[in-house]
Amino acid sequence: MTLGFVMLCHTALDRAAEVARYWASRDCPVVVHVDKRTSGSQVAQMQSDLADLDNVRFSTRHACEWGTWGIVAATQAAASLMLREFPQVRHVYLASGSCLPLRPVEEMRAYLDDRPRTDFIESVTTADVGWTMGGLDYERFTLRFPFSWRKHRWLFDNYVELQRKFRIRRAIPAGIVPHLGSQWWCLTRQTLSAILEGPDRADHDRYFRKVWIPDESYFQTLVRQVSTNVESRSLTLSKFDFQGKPHIFYDDHLQLLKRSDCFVARKIWPRAEKLYASFLSPTAGDEPRAEPNPGKIDRLFAKAVERRTTGRAGLYMQSRFPNGEWAQGRTAAPYSVFEGFADVFENFETWLSKVSGSRVHGHLFSPERVEFAGGVSVYNGAMSDSAALRDYNPRSFLTNLIWNTRGERQCFQFGPSDNQKIAGFIAADPNAQISVISGAFAVPLFQSNRNFSEIRAEAARLQRIESDLLAELRGPHVKAKVRIWTLAEFIESPMEPLQSIVDEISPRSLRRLAEVPRMVDLTGFGQFLQNLRNQGMQPVLMGDFPAGQDYPNAAGRRPRPYLVK
Amino acid sequence: MGASPPQDHRKTELPPLKRGAVALWQRLRWKLRLRLQRQMLLARAIRKRRELRLISDRRASIRKTDSLAVICLRNEAVRLPHFLSHYRKLGVGHFLVIDNASTDGSAALLAAEPDVSVWRTEASYRSARFGLDWTNWLLLRYGHGHWCLTVDADELLVYPNCETRPLPALTKWLESTGQVAMPAMMLELYPEGPLGAEDYRAGEDPLTVLPWFDAGNYSVIRQPKLDNLWIQGGPRARVFFANDPRRAPTLNKLPLVKWHWRYAYLNSTHTALPATLNHVYATAGGATTSGVLLHTKFLPQILEKSAEEKERREHFADPRRFGSYYDGLIEAPVLFCERSTRYTGWRQLEALGLLSRGGWL
Numbered sequence: 006m007t008l009g010f011v012m013l014c015h016t017a018l019d020r021a022a023e024v025a026r027y028w029a030s031r032d033c034p035v036v037v038h039v040d041k042r043t044s045g046s047q048v049a050q051m052q053s054d055l056a057d058l059d060n061v062r063f064s065t066r067h068a069c070e071w072g073t074w075g076i077v078a079a080t081q082a083a084a085s086l087m088l089r090e091f092p093q094v095r096h097v098y099l100a101s102g103s104c105l106p107l108r109p110v111e112e113m114r115a116y117l118d119d120r121p122r123t124d125f126i127e128s129v130t131t132a133d134v135g136w137t138m139g140g141l142d143y144e145r146f147t148l149r150f151p152f153s154w155r156k157h158r159w160l161f162d163n164y165v166e167l168q169r170k171f172r173i174r175r176a177i178p179a180g181i182v183p184h185l186g187s188q189w190w191c192l193t194r195q196t197l198s199a200i201l202e203g204p205d206r207a208d209h210d211r212y213f214r215k216v217w218i219p220d221e222s223y224f225q226t227l228v229r230q231v232s233t234n235v236e237s238r239s240l241t242l243s244k245f246d247f248q249g250k251p252h253i254f255y256d257d258h259l260q261l262l263k264r265s266d267c268f269v270a271r272k273i274w275p276r277a278e279k280l281y282a283s284f285l286s287p288t289a290g291d292e293p294r295a296e297p298n299p300g301k302i303d304r305l306f307a308k309a310v311e312r313r314t315t316g317r318a319g320l321y322m323q324s325r326f327p328n329g330e331w332a333q334g335r336t337a338a339p340y341s342v343f344e345g346f347a348d349v350f351e352n353f354e355t356w357l358s359k360v361s362g363s364r365v366h367g368h369l370f371s372p373e374r375v376e377f378a379g380g381v382s383v384y385n386g387a388m389s390d391s392a393a394l395r396d397y398n399p400r401s402f403l404t405n406l407i408w409n410t411r412g413e414r415q416c417f418q419f420g421p422s423d424n425q426k427i428a429g430f431i432a433a434d435p436n437a438q439i440s441v442i443s444g445a446f447a448v449p450l451f452q453s454n455r456n457f458s459e460i461r462a463e464a465a466r467l468q469r470i471e472s473d474l475l476a477e478l479r480g481p482h483v484k485a486k487v488r489i490w491t492l493a494e495f496i497e498s499p500m501e502p503l504q505s506i507v508d509e510i511s512p513r514s515l516r517r518l519a520e521v522p523r524m525v526d527l528t529g530f531g532q533f534l535q536n537l538r539n540q541g542m543q544p545v546l547m548g549d550f551p552a553g554q555d556y557p558n559a560a561g562r563r564p565r566p567y568l569v570k
Numbered sequence: 571m572g573a574s575p576p577q578d579h580r581k582t583e584l585p586p587l588k589r590g591a592v593a594l595w596q597r598l599r600w601k602l603r604l605r606l607q608r609q610m611l612l613a614r615a616i617r618k619r620r621e622l623r624l625i626s627d628r629r630a631s632i633r634k635t636d637s638l639a640v641i642c643l644r645n646e647a648v649r650l651p652h653f654l655s656h657y658r659k660l661g662v663g664h665f666l667v668i669d670n671a672s673t674d675g676s677a678a679l680l681a682a683e684p685d686v687s688v689w690r691t692e693a694s695y696r697s698a699r700f701g702l703d704w705t706n707w708l709l710l711r712y713g714h715g716h717w718c719l720t721v722d723a724d725e726l727l728v729y730p731n732c733e734t735r736p737l738p739a740l741t742k743w744l745e746s747t748g749q750v751a752m753p754a755m756m757l758e759l760y761p762e763g764p765l766g767a768e769d770y771r772a773g774e775d776p777l778t779v780l781p782w783f784d785a786g787n788y789s790v791i792r793q794p795k796l797d798n799l800w801i802q803g804g805p806r807a808r809v810f811f812a813n814d815p816r817r818a819p820t821l822n823k824l825p826l827v828k829w830h831w832r833y834a835y836l837n838s839t840h841t842a843l844p845a846t847l848n849h850v851y852a853t854a855g856g857a858t859t860s861g862v863l864l865h866t867k868f869l870p871q872i873l874e875k876s877a878e879e880k881e882r883r884e885h886f887a888d889p890r891r892f893g894s895y896y897d898g899l900i901e902a903p904v905l906f907c908e909r910s911t912r913y914t915g916w917r918q919l920e921a922l923g924l925l926s927r928g929g930w931l
Contacts, residue, residue, distance in 0.1 A: 247856075247929045250746055257734040274739055306931060313929025316857040320923040321790045323753045323822055324860035326799055326851045334855065386786025387909045389808045397815035398789035401803075408923060409786040 006121075008033050008114050009094035011083040013076065014102030015040035015069060017275035018051040021102035025055055027285050031110040034060040034091040038083040041068040041075075062086055072154050076188070076220040077213065085201055088194060095121065098191045103272040104241065105254075105284050113268045117191070124196045124232045127186030127239045128225040134185050141165070145217040146183045147174045178212050180205075186225040189241035189271070192232075199231035200224065242267035244306045247313040252306065256280055265302050319436075321404055335434040336407040341416040341510055342437055344474075345445025349495065350522035354378075354418070360518060361510040363414035369406070370399070370423035385409040392424075399427040407436070414510060421446050421470035432477050437485035440506055443475060444468075444492040444547030448525060451533045461540045468546055475546070491548025496527065600795075608843035611834035615706035618698055622668065622707070626681035626688040629664075629712070636663025637717040637737045640708050642701035644670040646723035647679055648871060651773040654683065656726050661736030662719060666712060668704045670695050695884040706834050713829035717741040720839050721825050721863065726776075727754055728916045729861030730927040743930050744859060745828070751842070752826040753850045754861035756819075757783050757924060758804045759868065759913065760905035766873040767902070776866040777913060784808065785911040785922050788821065798822065798841045798848035805905040810898050817891070823863055824848065852928075859928030862919050868905065876900050 010028050014021040014037060025035045037055075039048050048063075055061045064083040069075045080099060087097055096117045106113075117123075131143040141148075148168045152160040168174075177183065192200075200206070209227060213219045228235055242265050244252040251272050254262060256279040262270055273280055316325045319337025327334070347353045347367070358365040358378070367376030375390040382390045386409035388402070389395075395402045407415060431437045446467040450460050478487045486509075490502060504518055534544050535552040632638070639662045646653070654665070665686040669677045670693075680688045689708070695701050709718055717737065721727065729740055729752070744752055759780035761768050768779045788803035799822050807818035823839050827847065835842050842848060852858050880896035883889040911922070919925045 246747075246931075248747060252931065253739075253743070255731065255735050255739060257731055274735070276736070276739070309927065309929050309931035312857060312927065314856045316852065316855050316926070317923060320857075322788075322857075322860070322923050322926070323755045323790075323799060323801060324851045324926050324928060325855075325857040326790060326792060326853060327855050328853045383808075383907045383909045385909060387784035387805070387808060387907055387911070388787045389812055391808075391812035391815075393813050394787075394789075394803075394807060394811075394815045397802075398791060401789040401791075405786050405788065 006095040006118070007091075007093050008096045008098060008110070008117055009087045009091055010035045010098045010100055011080065011087055012037045012100050012102055012104070013040075013069065013079055013083070014038065014051075015043055017102060018043070018047050019054075020273070020275045020281065022051050022054045023281060023285060024100075024102075024105060025061060026058065027106065028110060029055070029058040029061050032060075033110055033114075034062075034087065034094060036062045036064050036083045036087045036090075038064045038079045039066055040079075041066040060091065062090055070153065070155065072150075072218045074214045074219055077223045080220070080224075081201060084197055088198055088201070095194050096191055097194070097197055098240070098269070099189055100241065100269055101189070101271055103275070104189075104269050105271070105273045105280060106268065107242070107262055107265065107270050107284055108268050116268070120236075122193060122195075122234050124190070124192045124228055124235050125238060125240050126190035126192060126225060126228050126235060128184040128228055128235055128237050129186055131183050131185060141217060142185065143183065144169075145185075145222065146177055148217070149173075149175060149215055150217045175215070178208060180230065181209075181212070181226055182229060183222060184225045184229055185222050186237070187239040187241065187243060188220045189239050189243065189269075190224060190228075191240050192224070192228065196228060196232045200227045203227075203231070240268050242270040243272075244302075247310045254280065259283060261302055261305070319404060319408055321401065335430070336404055336436045337411050338407055338414070339436045339438065340407055340414060341506070342419050342431060342439045343416065344419045344440070344471075345442030345492070345495075346440065347418045348420070348445040348448040349442055349492070349499075349524060351525055353522050356520065356522040357416060357507075360520065361414070361416070361507050363416050363510055364410065366415065366417040368420060368423050369403075369417040370395070370419060370425075370427060372422065372424060375402075376418075396424055396426070399424065400430050403427055403430065416510070421467040421474065425470060425474065428474055428477055432480070432483045432485050432487070435484040435486075438506070438509060439478060439485050439487045440502070441475070441478065441487070441489045442492055442495045443471060443489055444544065445495075446471060447492070447534070447537075447544065447547055448527070448530070451527075451530055452525065457536065457540065461537060461542050464537055464544065465542050468542075468544065471546055491546065493548030493550050496524065499524065604796075604843055604845055607836070608832070608834050611703075611706060611836065611843065612710065612832075614699070614703045615710055615834065618693075618703035619707040619711075621691045621693040621698065622689040622704055623691065624687070625669075625677060625690045626686065628684060628687045631685060632664045632712070634715070635738070637661065637719060637741060638663065638713060639665045639719045639721065640667075640705055640713070641665065641721060641723055642668040642670060642705050643672070643676060643723040644695070645672045645674045645676060645875075647672070647674045647676045648770070648772045649723045649776070649866065649869070650676060650679055652775060653723055653726070654686070655773075657719070658685070659736075660727065660732060661738055666708045668701065668708065670701060700838060700885065702835055702838065709829050709833070709835075710831050714831040716829055717826060718829040719826050720835065724866045724869075725756065725823075725825070725863040726866065727825065727861055727863055728919070728925075729754070730859065730916060730920065730925065730930055732861075732916060740859075740930075741826075741828070744826075747859070747928070749850065749858060750828045751824050751847050751850050752859060752861060753799075754823055754825050754863045755788075755801050755924070756804075756821045756823055756863045756865045757919070758806060758821075758865045758905075759783050760805055760910075761868065762906050764902040764904050765868050765899065766870045768870055770869050770871075776869055777864070779870070780866055780868055781912050782906055782910040783913055785909075785924070789815070796836070796841050796843075796845045796848050798824075798845075799851055808907075809903055809905055810895050824850065825863060826861070857926040857928050859930050860925045862916070862925045864913070873900055873902060 010033055012025060025037055029035045064086045067075045067079040069079055084097055134142055148165060152164055154161045213223045216222055246252050253272050253274050255274045256277045259279060318334030354365045364378050366378045369375055372392060374392050375395055377384045377390060386405060447464055450464055531550040531552050534550050537544050639657055667680050667686055667688045669688055669690045677688055677690060680686045698704050705720055760782050761780050770779045784804045788801050790799055790801050793800050801822040802818045807815055811818035820840050824842055825839050833842055850858060876896045876899040879885055886892045
């Protein structure tokens with residue numbers, strides 16, 4: 006008892022001949038079908054290449070356009086020839102010209118000898134298939150498809166639509182339960198002959214002739230009527246890309262294919278010299294093998310498809326540029342923006358980087374230069390500290406920074422004196438954690454040694470800018486996690502906000518803050534605000550500060566620096 | 571060939587979209603304008619063909635399925651041996667070379683190669699729109715139906731799995747996904763010390779002398795007029811154009827196209843017409859297949875070349891504005907910085923997000 010191969014070929018006949026020779030010379034009869042559209046000289050060449058083998062036959066040629074009946078007709082013709090010419094064959098394996106055996110025939114024969122009555126064919130009811138592209142599954146059996154999908158796509162699509170609209174259906178013949186599955190199967194003589202020689206064959210053929218992609222449904226459906234032992238999987242390793250087209254294997258897949266432990270793989274790149282040389286060599290498959298398990302590499306292929314369809318979040322590059330509306334994955338990783346904290350605390354940056362274990366930058370969007378952490382002039386990815394370069398494309402600047410530092414949380418200071426162009430982008434980014442102490446910009450002014458008229462003008466300008474930012478952060482399109490305190494609220498109880506921010510940045514170190522940053526001396530700040538008021542400016546963002554001299558610090562209600570018990 | 575002209579300084583936004591008939595009319599007018607522009611480019615290319623003189627004719631060996639490389643060069647004898655071997659390894663079938671008045675024996679070197687056809691011209695590079703008219707002519711005449719790779723002599727293409735999968739495998743994959751062009755941005759390579767300090771001899775791999783690059787400082791914007799991405803950045807932006815980033819070199823390129831005689835390159839190989847060719851990137855979150863052109867401009871010869879090009883004024887639309895740029899180059903600057911990345915291969919570029927497989931596993 007042995008195994009016979011039916012090979013459907015259309016191009017790269019030299020490679021197909023190589024594989025046919027490999028099987029035939031190992032006592033497995035081969036029937037070759039060559040697409041009618043392939044040129045005669047190529048076929049003649051192949052026939053003469055294989056002329057010395059007495060167990061190779063060439064079957065009647067049919068034109069095999071994808072998705073049409075021709076492929077089934079070719080399979081029927083070749084399989085019938087196989088059953089007729091080689092009575093010793095028990096299992097017939099349907100392969101293509103771009104298939105490659107991954108394991109020695111002897112192993113395959115032994116595997117099938119252990120399962121002499123089993124038909125290996127993927128056969129799934131239409132309700133259960135998840136892989137059909139374009140949404141045609143059950144409708145393959147109930148609609149008509151007179152137009153070529155390849156050549157007349159518009160007619161094809163619209164004729165389908167038309168039939169849907171007017172609910173025109175074909176009746177499915179009695180006894181047929183539509184099943185779909187991979188085109189590549191391995192059937193026993195009993196099953197195959199029952200299908201090919203069955204009394205209803207003419208009726209079935211007439212029906213399936215007009216089914217869409219019958220090669221994925223003809224045998225898959227009929228096998229359910231005649232076989233008692235269907236193992237619903239294909240022995241051929243075949244992977245599909247994001248468009249549902251078969252993946253091609255190249256030389257660099259050698260290890261992957263070896264690991265798959267499948268018997269046969271398709272499609273192989275015809276010029277993959279290393280693959281052909283390695284798997285067709287006489288010593289191939291010396292290593293011990295396990296049960297076929299294409300699942301091992303499924304994950305890899307699923308990942309490739311995912312990369313194609315969803316890509317890597319936060320990456321903007323020459324072949325990936327998500328639309329503006331694409332809010333998910335604006336940036337590669339979560340990051341934190343602090344407004345006013347560095348004004349209120351003297352050593353906020355060093356403190357934050359110590360307690361949260363993240364990278365804390367100064368004002369990245371400062372008008373003079375980019376204040377990278379540590380004051381360096383170039384940062385990860387060779388990012389320059391030039392303000393002009395940054396302001397030329399602030400979005401790219403920020404997305405680059407977050408992309409270049411994946412794996413390390415980034416925090417930076419922001420304020421009304423910084424370049425505000427980036428604000429809208431950050432506000433709509435779900436990765437951003439924005440914490441604002443509104444009105445804190447007044448603190449450096451309060452401490453500065455400038456003329457009061459200048460201070461007043463500057464305070465008014467900064468307040469206007471910060472108001473705009475707060476309006477943006479309270480707007481309807483905000484996706485960032487935003488927290489806003491007025492300066493008065495914040496200094497009233499600074500610990501809780503700090504604790505919750507740090508917890509969010511480094512959730513693993515859930516413990517009470519042992520050390521808090523040193524707050525600047527605000528003695529006299531209330532009077533300062535009152536002076537601004539007296540000069541005609543209206544400081545509103547700072548919250549409610551009493552005008553008297555004795556606001557918290559002076560009153561000594563709290564010792565400084567703050568320490569938590 | 572050498573520095574590429576920066577993108578035009580025209581406005582990048584389309585006029586605000588209006589509703590209905592007005593919008594339709596605006597779009598139509600824009601499309602017609604591009605169409606006219608493309609026809610003008612083709613007309614120029616056809617006219618400029620007279621400036622080319624075929625001096626080494628191996629065209630008979632071009633097969634129907636070959637990928638073609640089209641190159642316009644001047645004085646590249648030092649780079650050519652490695653250049654040719656790199657692209658032969660990738661599976662380029664035939665090289666179509668325009669030699670713009672080389673004086674260093676480039677033409678003789680190329681004429682000896684069996685798979686290179688050479689055209690010679692003494693005409694002005696600049697008035698041929700930086701050689702583009704000549705390139706467009708060769709593409710129009712010989713490129714139709716072929717996958718064509720239009721590169722400079724200092725650009726080396728890498729793409730996913732390029733060491734095991736030759737160009738025919740790549741182009742077949744691109745075709746199967748419906749991509750008729752593949753983007754490959756320029757990645758500028760530089761030495762560790764000042765430019766011009768190392769020693770490079772013809773035939774060597776330039777990467778041994780220029781192993782460093784900038785990994786992540788690129789500015790990307792979409793230009794709706796031509797539907798392309800405009801990428802700038804890299805070491806030259808960082809060192810020479812830090813105060814005037816708009817004039818920093820354009821890095822996006824579209825070197826590999828399944829050519830049709832109706833196509834034309836518009837602005838170096840950065841953009842092409844019809845504009846749909848430029849839409850090679852995914853906008854719904856995914857990523858298409860892309861490569862990278864390793865730019866070996868900064869080989870030691872750069873110093874003499876810059877001095878010469880500054881005098882010739884054949885590069886850039888407005889050469890006067892780039893005088894200081896050439897001065898900067900002639901002074902042998904250091905492009906290397908402590909955050910430079912050493913090149914190890916395409917897998918590294920993929921991990922850094924500079925190229926992507928686009929599902930081509």
